[in-house]
Amino acid sequence: MTDLLRLLKLFTPYRRWMLGGIALGSVVILANVALLALSGWFIASMALAGLGLQTIAYFAPAALIRGLAILRTGARYGERLVTHEATLRCLAELRVWFYERLEPLGPAAMDTWRGGDLLSRIRADIDSLDNLYLRIVAPVTNALLCGIVIVAGLAWFDTRIALLDLAALMLAGAVLPLLALKLGDAAGRGLTEARAALDGAATDTVRGLGELAVLGAVTRQRERVAGLAERLIRHQRRQMWVGAIGRALSGLTANLALWGTLILVIPRVAAGDMPGPQLAMLALGVLASFEAVAALPTAFAAFGETAAAARRLVEIADATPVVTAPDPAAARTPARFDIAFDDVSMRYRDEADWALAGFSLTLEAGEAVGLVGDSGAGKSTILALIQRFREFQAGEITIGGVSVRDIDDATLRQTISVVAQRTHLFNASIRDNLLLAKPDASDDEVREALRLAGLEEEIAHFPDGLDTLVGEVGTRLSGGQARRVAIARAFLRDARILLLDEPTEGLDADSEARVLEALGNLMQGKTTLLVSHRPRALAFVGRVMRVSKSDLVTAGS
Structure with a gap:
């Protein structure tokens, strides 16, 4: 009540x-x-x-x-x-x-x-x-x-x-x-829980249908969903009675x-x-x-x-946010775009092992640094921390000498652009997906961003051009095209800090070359952190740092 x-x-x-x-x-x-x-x-x-x-x-x-x-x-x-x-x-x-x-x-x-x-x-x-x-x-x-x-x-x-x-x-x-x-x-309570379980199972089935088919598990999953549906019907029947x-x-x-x-x-x-x-x-x-x-x-x-x-x-x-926003009256805006990690440690839960321990790194404004390391070493965690998607328990992260904890979310989002391995595209037109980065952008600005991302000619040959629907999570575009749409977003945003998380992973050689060419244009003059193990991608940065749970070793420059 x-x-x-x-x-x-x-x-x-x-x-x-x-x-x-x-x-x-x-x-x-x-x-x-x-x-x-x-x-x-x-x-x-x-x-x-x-x-x-x-x-x-x-x-x-x-x-x-x-x-x-x-x-x-x-x-x-x-x-x-x-x-x-x-x-x-x-x-x-x-x-x-x-x-x-x-x-x-x-x-x-x-x-x-x-x-x-x-x-x-x-x-x-x-x-x-x-x-x-x-x-x-x-x-x-x-x-x-x-x-x-x-x-x-x-x-x-x-x-x-x-x-x-x-x-x-x-x-x-x-x-x-x-x-x-x-x-x-x-x-009634059972009905709510059963409906939630059925919705979750149905969502998982749709998202993972390809994997289920490959593994021959479609029948088992269908039986599981049918069992949850029968459980829902039992509760509905009792409520109706x-x-x-x-x-x-x-x-x-x-x-x-x-x-x-x-x-x-x-x-x-x-x-x-x-x-x-x-x-x-x-x-x-x-x-x-x-x-x-x-x-x-x-x-x-x-x-x-x-x-x-x-x-x-x-x-x-009533859930407590893991990351708290700064007091608007105390929020600060960085005047420079150098980045510093000072002895940063982070773990996902209090009882869990450290995902990142004593990490330190300094990037000068306009410098590009690559991060390499084994899976689980904390490379993606580093990118998540600077975006304030996660909270760190020790150390400090600053942009232009200002703690990221003192930068309000709107300013931080305008300061940082991200191109990741998995770029989410909404089931809308190419234009609508690009305007997420800059809602008031003109068609000329959108086309210029696509040109810089190496997509203008390809989209011009689509029957509907910029109004082409990309499909659910971008399924109507190739992997390289979807990645370059993300790069075009970054061009529109024109943020001074660029975070690249495995931007060429999963692409064939030709698509990788096109994406890297676009990234080369995008990185000009921007403070860039690149997470990748692809040598062709790492060639675009000034120095490479290996991230390890035990220590940090400079791999070269």
């Missing part, structure tokens, strides 16, 4: 929409109860009038019935429109809130969660929270408001019937939902209340203490009053799912 209340506070800017939806929902319920009760009275009165047993003023009740029908229809349309608008606005606010808390965690703190699990939290868990307003807050509030009005209206005619209806509404609107909450809690039983018991309670009303009213009508048409009015009014609580058992059956989803979102929102 604490997590749900915390998330509910995020919806405060949309309280008017939420209250408007609740008000319209109450109008719908009360109009429906009044319509059914008045219709019962009117039909019974017309029947008696037809037998000559009484007279009736026809036009007033007939007009009122038509008015209630129109009011119910209009209010129902408005209620659906407003409540869904409120829900969608609230979910949009929740997504922004979640992303704002997720972004500072990346990439270091996000290692805790699988990509598929994060996707499940962003999509399925946030979507599950539409229950919070649409199926819990609004129905419960409507039930309270309408229950009070209906019971007060019944008490005007017969206190005993009002008390009977109150007891039945309490049973159907409080006892049964709480029972559904208890019975459905485990299923709880909701169905709750609805059935609510309907039974409504019919018992109807019979109780008849038992109380018939003797009064027989004794002449109450007009006959009021029998139909009270009986149908009591039956219709259960519309106010009809949705609650199903809603509370799904409460466990909603609570589990909220807890999973808050878990990430």
